[in-house]
Amino acid sequence: GLQPSARYEGxxxxxxxxxxxxxxxxxxxxxxxxxxxTFRNKNIAALxxxxxxxxxxxxxxxxxxxxxxxxxxxxxxxxxxxxxxxxTPGLSKLQDITEGNPTALLFVPMxxxxxxxxxxxxxxxxxxxxxxxxxxxxxxxxxxxxxxxxVLISCDVIEISPPVIPLHALPYFSDPVRRVYLTATLxxxxxxxxxxxxxxPVVVEPGGKSGHAQRLFLFAKGKTDNVQRTSALNLITEKKxxxxxxxxxxxxxxxxxxxxxxxxxxxEEIEAFSKSNEPGLLGLVARYDGIDLPGDACxxxxxxxxxxxxxxxERFIDEGVRVEAIRLGHTSTRxxxxxxxxxxxxxxxxAVILVGTDLHDWIRNPAHRSYLPSLLQQxxxxxxxxxxxxxxxxxxxxxxxxxxxxxxxxxDNLYNExxxxxxxxxxxxxxxxxxxxxxAERQAYTPLWDxxxxxxxxxxxxxxxxxxxxxxQLAAWYKHLEGVSHLCGGDQTTALNAFAxxxxxxxxxxxxxxxxxxxxxxxxxxVVGPQxxxxxxxxQKNKTRLFSDIDKVRRNLVYGKDTKSAEDAxxxxxxxxxxxxxxxxxxxxxxxxxxxxxxGEIRAWSxxxxxxxxxxxxxxKREIALAQTHAQWVANKxxxxxxxxxxxxxxxxISSLASPSSDLEIIDLSGLQELAENLKxxxxxxxxxxxxxxxxxxxxxxxxxxxxxPQCLLALPSRRxxxxxxx
Numbered sequence: 001g002l003q004p005s006a007r008y009e010g011x012x013x014x015x016x017x018x019x020x021x022x023x024x025x026x027x028x029x030x031x032x033x034x035x036x037x038t039f040r041n042k043n044i045a046a047l048x049x050x051x052x053x054x055x056x057x058x059x060x061x062x063x064x065x066x067x068x069x070x071x072x073x074x075x076x077x078x079x080x081x082x083x084x085x086x087x088t089p090g091l092s093k094l095q096d097i098t099e100g101n102p103t104a105l106l107f108v109p110m111x112x113x114x115x116x117x118x119x120x121x122x123x124x125x126x127x128x129x130x131x132x133x134x135x136x137x138x139x140x141x142x143x144x145x146x147x148x149x150x151v152l153i154s155c156d157v158i159e160i161s162p163p164v165i166p167l168h169a170l171p172y173f174s175d176p177v178r179r180v181y182l183t184a185t186l187x188x189x190x191x192x193x194x195x196x197x198x199x200x201p202v203v204v205e206p207g208g209k210s211g212h213a214q215r216l217f218l219f220a221k222g223k224t225d226n227v228q229r230t231s232a233l234n235l236i237t238e239k240k241x242x243x244x245x246x247x248x249x250x251x252x253x254x255x256x257x258x259x260x261x262x263x264x265x266x267x268e269e270i271e272a273f274s275k276s277n278e279p280g281l282l283g284l285v286a287r288y289d290g291i292d293l294p295g296d297a298c299x300x301x302x303x304x305x306x307x308x309x310x311x312x313x314e315r316f317i318d319e320g321v322r323v324e325a326i327r328l329g330h331t332s333t334r335x336x337x338x339x340x341x342x343x344x345x346x347x348x349x350x351a352v353i354l355v356g357t358d359l360h361d362w363i364r365n366p367a368h369r370s371y372l373p374s375l376l377q378q379x380x381x382x383x384x385x386x387x388x389x390x391x392x393x394x395x396x397x398x399x400x401x402x403x404x405x406x407x408x409x410x411x412d413n414l415y416n417e418x419x420x421x422x423x424x425x426x427x428x429x430x431x432x433x434x435x436x437x438x439x440a441e442r443q444a445y446t447p448l449w450d451x452x453x454x455x456x457x458x459x460x461x462x463x464x465x466x467x468x469x470x471x472x473q474l475a476a477w478y479k480h481l482e483g484v485s486h487l488c489g490g491d492q493t494t495a496l497n498a499f500a501x502x503x504x505x506x507x508x509x510x511x512x513x514x515x516x517x518x519x520x521x522x523x524x525x526x527v528v529g530p531q532x533x534x535x536x537x538x539x540q541k542n543k544t545r546l547f548s549d550i551d552k553v554r555r556n557l558v559y560g561k562d563t564k565s566a567e568d569a570x571x572x573x574x575x576x577x578x579x580x581x582x583x584x585x586x587x588x589x590x591x592x593x594x595x596x597x598x599x600g601e602i603r604a605w606s607x608x609x610x611x612x613x614x615x616x617x618x619x620x621k622r623e624i625a626l627a628q629t630h631a632q633w634v635a636n637k638x639x640x641x642x643x644x645x646x647x648x649x650x651x652x653x654i655s656s657l658a659s660p661s662s663d664l665e666i667i668d669l670s671g672l673q674e675l676a677e678n679l680k681x682x683x684x685x686x687x688x689x690x691x692x693x694x695x696x697x698x699x700x701x702x703x704x705x706x707x708x709x710p711q712c713l714l715a716l717p718s719r720r721x722x723x724x725x726x727x
Contacts, residue, residue, distance in 0.1 A: 002023055003023055004023050004024045004025060004026045005017050005018035005023060005025045006025065006027060007027040007031050007038070008031060029055060029058040029062070030058070030061075030062060032047075032172070033059050033062040033063075034062050034137040034138075035136070035137045035138060035139065035140025036140055040170065044171065044172055044177055045176075045177065045178065046177065046178040046179070046180070047172055047178075047179050047180070048179075048180045048181075048182060049179065049180070049181045049182065051183060052181035052183040052192075052196075053183045053191070053337055054289035055195050055196070056191060056194060057289075057311060059165055059167075059195065060161060060165055060311060061311070062137065062141070063138060063161050063165055064138055064160065064161035064311065064313070065124075065135055065139060065159065065160040065161065066135070066158070067124075067129075067135075067158040067160075068156065068157050069155060069156055069158075071127065072127065073123050073124065073126075073127035074157075074158055076123045076127070077120065077151075077158055078094070078097075078098070078153070080116055080119055080120065081112055081116070082094065084510075084513075085106075087674075087677065088670070088674060089507065089508075089668055089670040089671045089716070090106055090510070091670060092651075092668050092670045093106040093717075094153075096155075096651070097153055097154060097155045098155075100155045101651075102154075102155060102156070102247065102249055103719075103723070103724060104154060104155060104651075105152065105153070105154055105316060105319060106152065106154075107150070107151075107316055107320050108151040108152070108153065108510075109480075109499070109509060109510025109511075110148070110480060110481070110483070110484045111483060111487060111495070111499055111510070111512055112510070113146065113147060113149060113150070113151055114147045114148070114487045114488065117147040120146055120151075121143075121146055130143075138161075142160060145162065145449060146160070147484075147488055148162070148163075148448050148449070148485075148488060149161060149162050149163075150162070150163050150313060150316070152312035152315075152316055153312075154312055157312070159311065159312040159313065161311075161313055163313075163445065163481060164441055164442055166449045167196070167197055167442075168197075168449075169449065173196075173197070179196070181196070189434075189435045190326070190329055190434045190438060192435070193434075193435035193439055194438045197438075197442050199435045199436060199439055212346040213343040213345065213346060213347070213349060214348075214349040214350075214404060215339070215343060215349075215350065215351070215352055215379045216351040216352070216379075216383065216400055216401065216404040216411075217351075217352050217354060217379060217380050217382070217383025217384075218235070218352070218383065218386075218400065219354050219360055219383070219384075220235070220354060220355045221397070223357070224357070224656035224657060225356050225725075226656065228355045228356065229253060229254065229355055232302055232353050233254075235397055235398065236281070236300055236302070237279075238279045239279055239300055239405075240273075240277075240278070240279055240280050240281075240298060240300065241280075241281050241282075241298065241300035241301070241302055241353075242273075242282045242283075242284060242293055242298050242300070242302070242341065242342065243281060243282070243283050243301075243302035243304050244283075244286075244287060244288060244302070244338050244341070245283065245285055245286070245305065246285075246286055246304070246306065246308045247285065247286065247308075248285050250304060251304075254281065254283050254304070257281050258282065258283035259280070259281070259282060259283065260283040260284075260285065261282060261283060261284050261285075261287070270282075270291055270293070273298070274297035274298070275297075284341075285310075286309075286310035288307055288334040288335075288337040288338040288341075289338075289340070289341075292341060294343070294345065294348055295345075295347075295348060297342070298341075298342045298350075299342060299348075299405055300342075300351050300353065300401075300405070301338070301339065301342045301350065301351070301352045301353070302352075302353045302355055303339075303354055303355065303359060304355045304356060304359075305355065305356035305358055305359055306331065306356060306358040306359045306362055307331060307334035308331075308334075309330065309334075318330055320506075320508045320509075321473055321474060321476075321508075322473055322506075323471045323473050323474045326474070328368060329371060331362065332372050335363075335372065336373065336376065339352055339376070349404055349405075349407065350404065350405065351400075351401050351404055351405065357656065357659070358722050358725055361659075361662065361722065363380055364384060365662070366425065367425075369381075369425070370424075370425035370426065374424040377422070377424040378419050378422040378424060381422035381423075382415070382418060382422055385418075385422075386400060433470055437463070437466075437467060440459070440463050440466070441463060441478070443459060444459030444460045444463050444478075444481070447459065448460075448481075448484070448485050448488065453485050453486070453488045453489030454489055456488075456489075457482055457485035457486050457489060457491075460478050460479070460481045460482035460485055461482050461498075463478045463482075464476075464478040464479040464482055472505045473506055475505065476501075476502040476504070476505035476509060476715075477506065477509070479499075479501050479502035479505075480498070480502040480506075482498045483495045483497075483498035483499040483502065496512050499511065499512050500706075503706055503715070504704075504706035504708075504715060505711060505714070506715055507671065507706065507716050507717055508717045511705075511706075524696070524700065525696050528695045528696060528698075528699045529599070529708065530578060530598075530599055531578030531579065531699075531708065531709060532578065532695050532699035535577075535578045535698050535702070536694045536695045536698045538576070539686065539694070540694065543687070546576070546683060547680070549572060549576060550576060550676060550679055550680045551680075552572070553569045553572050553576065553676045554673065554676050554677065555569075556569035557569040557573065557669065557672060557673055557676060558673075559649075559650070559669060560611065560612065561612050562612075563609060563611055563612040566611045567585075567593045567594060567609050570607065570609060570648070571583050573672065573676055573679075574594070576676075576679060577679065577712065578709075579596045579709060580596070580598070581596050581597075582594070582595050583595075584633070590629070590633060591630060591633050591634075591637075592606040592607060592608050592633065592634070593607055593609045594607040594609065596713075598710060600708075600709050600710050601642060601710060602642045602644055602709075602710040602713075602714075603638050603642055603643055604637070604641070605643070605644045605645070606630055606631070606634045606644070606645045607645070607646055607648050607667075608627050608630055608645075608646075609647075610623065610647055610648065610650075611648065611649055613649055613652065615650050615652070617652060618654065619647065619649075619652055619653070619654045619655060619658065619666075619721070619724075620655045620657075621655050621658040623647075623658075624654060624655070624658035624659070625658070627647055627664055627721075628660070631661065631664065644665075645664065646664070646665045646666065646667045646718065647665070647666050647667070647721070648666075648667050648668075648669055648672065649666065649668070649669065650666075650668065650669075651724060653725070654721050654722070654725040655725075658725070660725070661721075664720070664721040664722075665718040665719065665720060666718060666719050666720075666721055666724060667713075667716055667717075667718045671716035671717055671718070672716070675707065675712060675716075678705040678706065678707060679705075681701075681705055682698070682701040682702055682704075682707065685704075
C-alpha cells in the first residue's frame, strides 16, 4: 500500500510524498553517495541499505576517479610519475603496463602524490575531468583532497581514490541518523567495519533454516583451465547457467556461448535472463554481489577462477600490502557472495561448478575452507567426497547435476544422510582483531581528510605500533599513511623517516630519494647483528674492493643470456649483505642456483634464476616442477627451520599444465638490483660519517635501507606463481 517516491538517473518520481515525509524514497547507492548527491542537503532521518554486502565496492566507486587508458591524460599522468620509477622495481611494472600486461599493477607512493598534487590537478582539469559525467561526480569528492589520495595504475585504467572512504563527511553517518542494513549474505565483521565503520551492529536474524539451501559443488574435469572450461560447457548443454569471471579477459573466454552482462544494459537484461525458460549462459565480470538470480531464475552457477577485487585499490590491498589473513578473508567473502547470487532461501537448490586450477587448489585446502560458513564448509567437503566417486567411475557428474536440479529423491536422501557427517573448522581469527584496526584506521584518516594533520599523524603512528605485533605488512601501510600526514602538516623530516620505515617492511610502498635521505640520520641501535659485523669487517679490510664488488654485481645482475654471471652476482650480493651465500647447483647436490642463509625468523632462502627467459615466454611445467624439487631440497636441508624458495625473473604467465605450490613466488630481478643499489647507499652513508662505532653505524644504515635479514627479501615486490598461471 505504500506509494514511495523514487530517484534514479538524475530524475525524481513522486517527489512530493518524500518531501512531506508521507512515504519513503527508493533510490540506488550511486544517487546517495555521488559527489553531487541531492540527498546531502536533505534532512534524512533513516536509511535502509539493501544488499548491504554489495555496498563496499559501490560506495568506493563513488569516491574513485577512473581515467581509461584511451584518454590522453592517461599518458600525461604516466609521464608525470615516470622519473621516480627510473631506478626502482616499479620500472618493470611500468613497462608491463605500457605493453598491455593485464596482471601488472603499480602503486604510486603517496609522497609522490603529495609532491605533484598541483601538477596532477592541472592535468586532470585540463583534460576535462570536471565536465564528463563519468568523472565529475567522483571529482567533486576528491578535488580538494588529492594530496592524500592513492593513485593506482594498470594497463587499462588509472584509479585515484582515498585509502579510507571518508564516510564521516556524509551527513547520513551522523549519530542521529538511524541505519538499517539488509543482507542475505552477511559479510564478515571486517567487511562490515571497513564499509560502514561499525564492529557491533545489532543483528536480527530470521528463525528456522533460512539460507540452508541444498548446494552441489562440482569440480570441472581437466588439468588445465581450458579443458575445465570445455568440460563445464559440455556439462550444462541445454541448461541455463550464470558464469562469474574475475576479469573481462577471462569472461570473454566463455563467448560466444555466453553473453556478458554490461552495466549499461541495465536491469532489463538480468530480468530477461531470469524469466527465460530457454538454455543460455549469462556472464558476469567480477560481480560477486548485487545481482540476484534465485529459485528458477537460475539453478547453475559457474564460478570461474579464483575471485579477486574489481577495483585497483582492492587488488592493491590484496596483492600489494599482502596481509595473508586479510587476503584469505577477502577471497572467502567473494566466494560466499558469488554463491549467494542463485541461493537466497532454504527452498533453493542447485549446483556450483568450480572452474580453474587456482580455485580448485584454494577450495580443497582445509585451512582456506575454514574461512567459509559452517554449512558451506560441509557442502564443499561433500562435493570433494563426491568428486572421488566420480573419479572412480561410481557415479557421473551428469547424474549428480540432474539429481539436484530435478529434486530427485535419491539425491535428496543422499544429501540429507551425509551432509552433517562432515566436520567444520571454526572461522579463522582474522575478524577478532582486524575489524577494530579498521575502525582505528577510519579514526586516523578522518582528521587527515579534515586537515588536522597533527592529529592524523599521531593516530597513524599509534596504529602502526599497535599493528606491528599482528602483521608487519599492514603496519608498514599505516606507517606510510603516517608519513603522508606529516608531509601534509609540513614536517618533511619526520615524514621521510616514516616512509623509510614503511619501505623496510613493504618495498612496494616506495622509498624517498637518496637526496632527501640526507636530511636525517638513522636512529641509534641497541643491538648489532651478524650482517653489520661482517660488512664492517669487509669495509675496514678493503673499502675500495667493497665498492668495486658492488658495482660489478650491479653490472652483472641483469636479464640476458649470460645467466651464469647473474647467478655468480647473486652469490656475491648475498655475501656483501653479510649472509652465508652459496651456489648449491655447482656442488652437484641437486640444489637450487643460489642459497642465502641468515639468522632470524627465516633461516634460508633459495632461488632459481630464470634471468635468460624472453619476456614473451612463460614458465613451463618443467621449470615449475624443478622449483618444487629445489624447494624440497631446502626443506630437507633445514627440516626444523623456516625456509623459502623463489624464482627470480620476469613476472611471466605460468603454464596451465604446471601446478605451483601455494607459496612459490616470482621475484622480479629489479628488486634484487635495488638491494645492491641500497647496499651502495649504506656504504656511501657510512663512508661520509664518523668511523667511531663503525658496526653501530653500519647496523643503523642497514636498518634504514631495509637490508636486515630476512626483511630485505620479505619486503620485495613479488607475485605468487599461482596468481600468474596462464589460461
